[in-house]
Amino acid sequence: MAVYAVGDLQGCLDPLLRLLDKVTFDPTVDRLWLVGDLVNRGPQSLECLEFVRDLGDAAVCVLGNHDLHLLAVHYGLQKSRRRDTVDDILFSPRRGELMDWLRRQSLIHHDESLGWTMVHAGLPPQWDLATALEEAAAVERLLAGPEPQVLLGNMYSNQPALWDPERSGWDRLRFTINCCTRMRYCDKNGELDLDCKDVPGDQPKRLMPWFAVPGRASRDLRLVVGHWSTLGYGEREGVLTLDTGCVWGRSMTLVRLDKKKPKPIQTDCAQALKPRG
Template sequence: MATYAIGDLQGCLDPLEALLEQIRFDPAADRLWFVGDLVNRGPQSLEALRFVRGLGDRAVTVLGNHDIHLLGCYFGTRVARGRDTLAPILEAEDGDELIDWLRRQPLLHHDPGLDWTLVHAGIHPAWDLPTAQAAARETEAAMQADEPLTFFGEIFGNQSDHPDGNTTPIDRQRFAINVFTRMRYCHADGRLDFAEKRPPADADPALIPWFAMPERAMAERRIVFGHWSTLGPAKARANAWGIDQGCLWGHQLTALRLEDEALFATNCPGAQKPKGGK
């Protein structure tokens, strides 16, 4: 039995199937952890979403920024962008069922037996595990409540960028969405930066990758995340494994076996050219 964390799919199902063949995935024994961004910009968003949902309890996925964007488009609070490949989902006969399933996926997953934590973008440096879990639970409950238009009408935006000062529930939930699905860099005071997407060697030196922040509360815990395709090779950085290797851009789809930190990858044909990140 093995557990494989798999980097951002973004609608690239064929590379996923090739990767599962390479690792000899056994659906009767193995488990898959998806780091989010199951959909968008790749050619098979609908098929990828159906495939992951069809894995049932053999798979865990957390939500990424593109998944949240899809939900916003479905509920009419977001507008599809030019490079989006979400229309087949929104128009599918089983689209409502897929959206309902996606809306009920977590923002954070922690396995105490493996002692690994799964998120899409990261965990704020000031948060320990109980704090991060509480923020995720509150936000997931609001997202899954009976008033989705209220939630998805208010959680998009850059105004919630610091863990302090979020006095209302929607401010806290917006900050949690920004942390779990959008974060790359922090300022020295812990404020999120939403603009910089380049690798650390090219970025503003005043900005700090979230996993490199001094006195990070979860520095001793193992985290696996995606989201940052320009970060560089898949490897541990202060116990945080970034495994988005830019499959969408014609690079690789990567799997990390959590039990022994072995890496596997398959080459991807690529569907789009990057324009400054994602």
């Protein structure tokens, strides 16, 4: 059995199919890890969601910020934004089935035997693996429960920005969601700055990538993440970054995780989204 991981799809199915053809992916024996953001901004959001859903147990997916946004739109808590490309999902006869499947996906996936942990954006510097799994499970239970709209309606805020194990309620759950699906930069104390989206190297001097915070509690883990396309492919501080900007016309990246040294397999992508300005 081969285990592959792929960067953010964001509604770009054709590049994924080309990558799977390159490695002769067999869903009866192989596994595909997806780092989240299956949908939005690309031209095939419905097709991406249907394809991954129909892979069944061959797919292991964590939720990204665009996936959660889609769920919020589905439940009437948010409106589609100008550059969203999820209308095909919202008008699909499979909408209910697909949304029910999507809300049951994890925030964090850990495979002890493989030695890899997957999350869309990252882990706050204060969290070790046990804390990360516990906090993610609290969100996952509510999202998969009978009233997911209550959680989704309380997730929109940049606060709190700093981990406090004494905090409870929606603030604690929102902090978990923001770290797992939105985080890029922190200060040296591990306080999040969710407003900064600068290219690495151009950010304010007080900020650093979350994985570079001194004393990060998850530094002994092997993490595979997406979300941050301007980082590109690489392994930094034990963190394998897979979002290589397919939706922006760059590439989509696949790696095999059950090998000692992952090597990127890439395919070029047609530009689906242009920068503002």
